[in-house]
Amino acid sequence: MAEDPGIDQETFDRLIEEGQPERVARAKAKAAAARKSRQAEASSGNGAAADGEAGGGGGGETPEQVQERVFKELVDDGAPERVARAKAKAAAARAEKAAEKSSEPAKQPAGAKSGGGGGAAAGNGAANRAGDGTGIALTPEQRQQRVAAALAGRAEGGGPHERTGGTETKYAGQEHTHRLLAMVPPTGIQQIRGKQDDKAYTWPHLLTAEFICLMAVTAFLFVFSALAPAPLRELANPNVTPNPSKAPWYFLGLQEMLRYWHPMVAGVTIPLLLGPLALVAIPYLDRNPSMRPERRRFAYTLFTMFLVASAALTLSGSFFRGPGFNWTWPWADGIWFTL
Amino acid sequence: MANIPSADELKKRLQDNVIYKSVFRPGSIYRKGYRDTSRDRALAAMNNVLYHLHPVKVKRHGLKLTYTYCLGGTSFFLFILLTVTGIFLMFFYRPAAGPGSEIAYLDMQNLRANVQFGDLVRNMHRWGAHLMVFTVFLHMARVFYHGAYKPPREFNWVVGVILLLVTLFLAFTGYLLPWDQLAIWAVQVGTSMAGFTPVFGQQIQFALLGGVEIGPETLLRWYVLHVLALPFILAIFLAVHFWRIRKDGGISGPL
Numbered sequence: 133m134a135e136d137p138g139i140d141q142e143t144f145d146r147l148i149e150e151g152q153p154e155r156v157a158r159a160k161a162k163a164a165a166a167r168k169s170r171q172a173e174a175s176s177g178n179g180a181a182a183d184g185e186a187g188g189g190g191g192g193e194t195p196e197q198v199q200e201r202v203f204k205e206l207v208d209d210g211a212p213e214r215v216a217r218a219k220a221k222a223a224a225a226r227a228e229k230a231a232e233k234s235s236e237p238a239k240q241p242a243g244a245k246s247g248g249g250g251g252a253a254a255g256n257g258a259a260n261r262a263g264d265g266t267g268i269a270l271t272p273e274q275r276q277q278r279v280a281a282a283l284a285g286r287a288e289g290g291g292p293h294e295r296t297g298g299t300e301t302k303y304a305g306q307e308h309t310h311r312l313l314a315m316v317p318p319t320g321i322q323q324i325r326g327k328q329d330d331k332a333y334t335w336p337h338l339l340t341a342e343f344i345c346l347m348a349v350t351a352f353l354f355v356f357s358a359l360a361p362a363p364l365r366e367l368a369n370p371n372v373t374p375n376p377s378k379a380p381w382y383f384l385g386l387q388e389m390l391r392y393w394h395p396m397v398a399g400v401t402i403p404l405l406l407g408p409l410a411l412v413a414i415p416y417l418d419r420n421p422s423m424r425p426e427r428r429r430f431a432y433t434l435f436t437m438f439l440v441a442s443a444a445l446t447l448s449g450s451f452f453r454g455p456g457f458n459w460t461w462p463w464a465d466g467i468w469f470t471l
Numbered sequence: 472m473a474n475i476p477s478a479d480e481l482k483k484r485l486q487d488n489v490i491y492k493s494v495f496r497p498g499s500i501y502r503k504g505y506r507d508t509s510r511d512r513a514l515a516a517m518n519n520v521l522y523h524l525h526p527v528k529v530k531r532h533g534l535k536l537t538y539t540y541c542l543g544g545t546s547f548f549l550f551i552l553l554t555v556t557g558i559f560l561m562f563f564y565r566p567a568a569g570p571g572s573e574i575a576y577l578d579m580q581n582l583r584a585n586v587q588f589g590d591l592v593r594n595m596h597r598w599g600a601h602l603m604v605f606t607v608f609l610h611m612a613r614v615f616y617h618g619a620y621k622p623p624r625e626f627n628w629v630v631g632v633i634l635l636l637v638t639l640f641l642a643f644t645g646y647l648l649p650w651d652q653l654a655i656w657a658v659q660v661g662t663s664m665a666g667f668t669p670v671f672g673q674q675i676q677f678a679l680l681g682g683v684e685i686g687p688e689t690l691l692r693w694y695v696l697h698v699l700a701l702p703f704i705l706a707i708f709l710a711v712h713f714w715r716i717r718k719d720g721g722i723s724g725p726l
């Protein structure tokens with residue numbers, strides 16, 4: 133079944149006649165050929181599978197034949213027709229399943245071929261089984277021989293790009309070929325193993341810690357809330373401006389900056405545009421791969437400056453600004469700050 | 472009277488019950504026969520809807536309090552706590568204001584004076600909100616100092632920045648709801664800054680206020696943002712945040 137589909141000559145000729153460029157025509161013809169061969173494969177699938185079983189099991193029958201044979205035998209033995217039909221059906225199903233099983237390994241190379249698109253892995257599995265009967269197990273020498281043969285055949289047949297006349301010439305004189313993707317030493321892939329980290333079970337270790345943390349936060353918040361009432365001032369009145377009017381504490385750093393810069397800079401450009409953008413950019417600008425503090429002096433310095441500046445601005449806006457948002461000393465003039 | 476079963480016996484019978492067994496899956500620490508074995512420890516994490524936010528095993532250094540200071544976890548827990556207390560508050564609050572019908576403000580007064588635990592829950596909600604802003608900020612600092620934003624965690628840092636902004640906006644929208652002098656003037660100051668945005672300052676301010684100045688429309692708008700829209704957005708990004716932590720190989724480090 134599985135030959136390299138090559139190109140569909142008919143389609144190719146037709147397209148060239150229609151005036152398509154050769155490259156396009158070839159691509160389309162190739163696709164057409166692949167389609168055709170896939171159809172052919174699909175329609176011959178059952179039969180092929182049963183053939184596989186024939187080779188392995190010695191029955192030499194398709195499931196339909198099995199059904200017929202068993203039915204006849206049973207009727208001859210004097211079984212009622214109904215019983216015979218049921219048993220025959222069951223036997224056929226069994227046969228089919230067995231055939232499927234035995235043809236499974238052979239399916240894999242076929243799948244790889246269709247994925248690879250026109251590769252010449254054709255019928256690899258079948259060839260393997262026919263060749264040595266054991267399926268996949270080839271000795272390294274055998275494998276080398278095959279690869280050498282495949283490569284030699286390719287050199288003779290010319291590169292795939294020079295091919296014009298379909299499959300016959302390209303792989304002439306070869307029973308089967310390999311498409312060499314990579315050489316993997318027999319011990320290769322399986323050996324890769326993640327390094328074993330020093331790990332502990334989430335339950336109970338992490339969850340206990342989290343639970344304690346959670347309880348501590350709850351207890352703190354509960355006690356604090358029982359003792360400290362949250363503020364509720366008089367009813368909102370748009371006509372009476374409190375002096376000073378302050379934003380919530382997390383924006384007081386910004387309000388403080390408004391004292392120094394034009395609002396467009398201090399109120400919007402810095403906090404809403406540059407701030408988040410700078411934060412988002414950090415991982416993409418900092419290309420230093422090290423996580424060790426002593427190798428990140430520059431990053432540490434910069435970020436610490438940012439934190440200190442934010443804290444200073446926020447504290448000053450919170451505690452050092454009084455009526456008119458003018459400078460006040462909290463110990464001398466009192467505190468204008470409400471959470 | 473001699474036939475009254477002992478407490479142990481009762482517990483055993485309860486745990487043998489079909490319904491009980493259907494609720495607590497194998498590995499649950501509440502199930503009969505839970506043993507402190509590797510298998511049951513693993514199942515405890517895998518088979519529990521809450522615990523399976525976590526992988527079965529975590530890096531040991533991440534357990535130390537001084538690695539995360541539990542700041543991310545505390546932020547998340549505060550979010551849950553704020554959701555619970557917030558739902559309670561919603562039962563007693565209507566976002567309506569305007570001349571002659573200061574319902575929002577009156578509801579606040581009523582909540583404090585007449586509702587059982589009303590004042591306590593309101594306090595917890597308000598202090599918890601301030602605390603959450605603070606812990607999120609500290610969490611960001613801790614992540615920075617551990618270099619935990621480095622590959623492959625760059626994008627989770629970006630998600631984190633979004634969380635920070637949404638948290639701030641969530642806190643700010645809540646600030647208006649009591650509809651007292653503190654609330655509207657803080658919002659007045661905040662939104663007038665937004666009005667200075669280059670090019671579309673006026674439009675942004677209008678969208679935020681639902682008009683040209685703070686009024687009943689602003690209150691309704693901020694209420695919906697506060698109780699529905701922003702928590703929804705936050706929850707989505709939190710899901711991404713937590714998912715990425717696991718996909719990026721768990722907690723960073725050790726340093």
Ligand code: HEM
Pocket residue numbers: 539541542543544546547548550607608610611614617619620624627628629630631632634635638709712716721722723724
């Ligand atoms: C609502 C706010 C947030 C919540 C609830 C939250 C929650 C968490 C949690 C529970 C963790 C696990 C480790 C830990 O607890 O430290 C974590 C890790 C992380 N968070 Fe957040 N976070 C929030 C905001 C942020 C912000 C603002 C940033 C940064 C701008 C950020 C960046 C990260 C990164 C990069 C990690 C991985 C850290 C590591 O692997 O060591 N998160 N977050």
